[in-house]
Amino acid sequence: MAELDTSGGGHKKKGPGVKKGKKLSTRVDLTPMVDLGFLLITFFIFTTTMSQPTAMKLLLPDDKAKPEEQNKAKESGALTILMGNDNHIYYYEGQLKVDASNFLSASYNGENSIRDVILKKKAYVRSIAQDPNDPEHDLVIVIKPSSTCTYKNVIDILDEMSINVVKKYALVDIFDIEEQLVKKSDENSKSSSN
Amino acid sequence: MGRAKLPRKSTTIDMTAMCDVAFLLLSFFILTTKFKPSEAIAVTTPSSVSSKVAPSKDFVLITIDKDGKVFLTIDDKQKRETIVNSLNATKNLGLDVAAFKSANFIGAPFSGLASFLAITEENRKGNQLPGIPCKDSTNNELITWMQVVNDAYAGTKMDLLLKGDNLAKYPAFKGVLTAFKKNNIQKFQMITNPENAPAGSELYKKSMAGEKQEN
Numbered sequence: 072m073a074e075l076d077t078s079g080g081g082h083k084k085k086g087p088g089v090k091k092g093k094k095l096s097t098r099v100d101l102t103p104m105v106d107l108g109f110l111l112i113t114f115f116i117f118t119t120t121m122s123q124p125t126a127m128k129l130l131l132p133d134d135k136a137k138p139e140e141q142n143k144a145k146e147s148g149a150l151t152i153l154m155g156n157d158n159h160i161y162y163y164e165g166q167l168k169v170d171a172s173n174f175l176s177a178s179y180n181g182e183n184s185i186r187d188v189i190l191k192k193k194a195y196v197r198s199i200a201q202d203p204n205d206p207e208h209d210l211v212i213v214i215k216p217s218s219t220c221t222y223k224n225v226i227d228i229l230d231e232m233s234i235n236v237v238k239k240y241a242l243v244d245i246f247d248i249e250e251q252l253v254k255k256s257d258e259n260s261k262s263s264s265n
Numbered sequence: 266m267g268r269a270k271l272p273r274k275s276t277t278i279d280m281t282a283m284c285d286v287a288f289l290l291l292s293f294f295i296l297t298t299k300f301k302p303s304e305a306i307a308v309t310t311p312s313s314v315s316s317k318v319a320p321s322k323d324f325v326l327i328t329i330d331k332d333g334k335v336f337l338t339i340d341d342k343q344k345r346e347t348i349v350n351s352l353n354a355t356k357n358l359g360l361d362v363a364a365f366k367s368a369n370f371i372g373a374p375f376s377g378l379a380s381f382l383a384i385t386e387e388n389r390k391g392n393q394l395p396g397i398p399c400k401d402s403t404n405n406e407l408i409t410w411m412q413v414v415n416d417a418y419a420g421t422k423m424d425l426l427l428k429g430d431n432l433a434k435y436p437a438f439k440g441v442l443t444a445f446k447k448n449n450i451q452k453f454q455m456i457t458n459p460e461n462a463p464a465g466s467e468l469y470k471k472s473m474a475g476e477k478q479e480n
Contacts, residue, residue, distance in 0.1 A: 101280030108287030115294035126426065126454035127315035131446055154435075186466070218436050222329060222429035223311040225438060226457060230313040236467045244439075 129229065132241060147199060148209030150192045152185065152228060153245065154220035155253040159260060160185055160228075164192065171252055176260070179227060189235050212240040217253045306330050306370065306391030308430045312460035314468060319456050320424040325414055326456075327407075328370070329429040333437035334396025336372040337410055347417040356409075374398050374406055399440035407444035415448050425453040 146165040153161040162185065163173045177185045193210060200206035212232065216225050225242075232240045245253075306328050326338040339345050349365040352358055356375060364382040372394040373381035381394065399407040414423075425445070429438060445453060462469040 100277075101284045105280055105284045105287050108284060108291050112287065112291050112294060115291065115298055119294065119298045123459075124310065124319045124456045125313065125315045125459045126317055126319035126456055127313045128317070128452070128454050131442060131451045131453075186463075216435040216439075218434065220435050221431060222433040222435065222438050223431035225435060226311040226313060226429070226455065230315075230457075230460075234314055234462055234466045234468045236471065242442075 127226075127229065127233070129242075145209045145211075148192075148196045149211050149213060150189065151213040151215060153249055153253050154214075154216045154224045154228065156217075156219040156257045157261070158224065159253075159257050160224075161253060161256060162188055167249065167252075174252055174256075176256060179224075185228070186231060186235060189231065189237065193235065193237070207238065210237065210239060212237050214240060214242050215245040215249060216242070217245050217250050219254075219257070306336055306372075308428055309432075310428060310457050311431050313455075313457035314460055314462045315457060316459065317454075319426065319454065323422050324424040324426050325418070326426045326428060327441055328391075329427070329433040329437050329441065330391050330396070331430040331432040332392075333400065333433050334372065334391070334394070335399050335407060335437060335441060336370045336391065336394075336396060337407075337414075338370040339414065342366050344414075344417045348413050351413055351416065355413075371410075372396050375409075399444060400436050402440075402443065405440055405444055405447075407441060408447045411444045411448045411450065415450065425450060426456055427453055428456040 149165055151163050151167070153163075155161060158179055160177050160179060162175055162177055165173070167174060177183050177188050179185060189212065192212075193207065196210040197206045200208065202208055214225070214228050216228075229240075229242075231237075308328055308330055322340060324338075324340045326340070328336040328338065330336070339348065345366045345368075346362060349360050349362050353360055353362075358375060358378060360378060361382050367386065368382060368389075369386065370389075371378070371381070372389070372391065374395060374397065377395060381389075397406050397410060399405045427441060445451070462472060
């Protein structure tokens, strides 16, 4: 309060607007500000999730459809894929034989991959096709996940269908006998690898 | 021989323009960034070659976590109210409507739903909750849920999404599929991470040829 009084009354020269100080340059060094700006930019670039999740469509068959209306798969064009524990995958063509001699094992990628199996089957179906306009008409892939396989396995196989452009495929419940076979093969491969 | 003396130039540059650019970019990134909402249910999705972006509104999301527990998320709060009212009317659960409306996801059987809603939002963590029972075919509560959801969304657009963890076992997925089928829902989408088609495959050739992916 006292200071305010002295400045106002005592020295008239120092009144507002009167004092002529030394004119300072208005230029500021902006380098640190630029540094800070780019630091924040890098932070935001790295935290941004650029890739948005995608969605794959799946159509489920209608369980209530009458059996006579359902499409019958030809044995020559049918391929059944079974998924087991620990990323094991098995397949058979046509019907499963009683002695399970056509029950074969494959892998998700690498050697003897399921993709090769699908492509081989496709080529075979093409070679025996009767209708030249629709050579892949008879190709039907049946996907049977066992209770031990993971969600990722199912998605991978469904994805494989779109990668290889398979038009007809179905996600079907596994039969008990197949489940047993998958389980047995899983155990066999486990004991052989140990 | 005397060399021509070059005038020494100042090394300081005017930083204003650079500063402008930096902050322009900064504001762009700040505005476009969408922070990942802290997810109560930790899920790592598998990847697929599908290139369709997942819808971000009007969705009903079913999440399967790595232990196979199932959770339900309903996007629209108005629909949530319809759903809780119809549940209260048909099942006589006596649920707190306001609490249900503010709940981001549902992860408890009907019997424990009231106590589930009593937990505060921050404390609802997927790994501590029981999830909606659906693995057992005799007690698939998701069927009832989907029925109520279906009724609430009758006549309006609904995108049914399924988000599963890599490690979730198939029975949980099957339980969800059963619930869909029982309610005559044949169309749904599965959330995945984008991935490129493997080189040399048929889809790869197609996309190289400029054909658009169907699904």
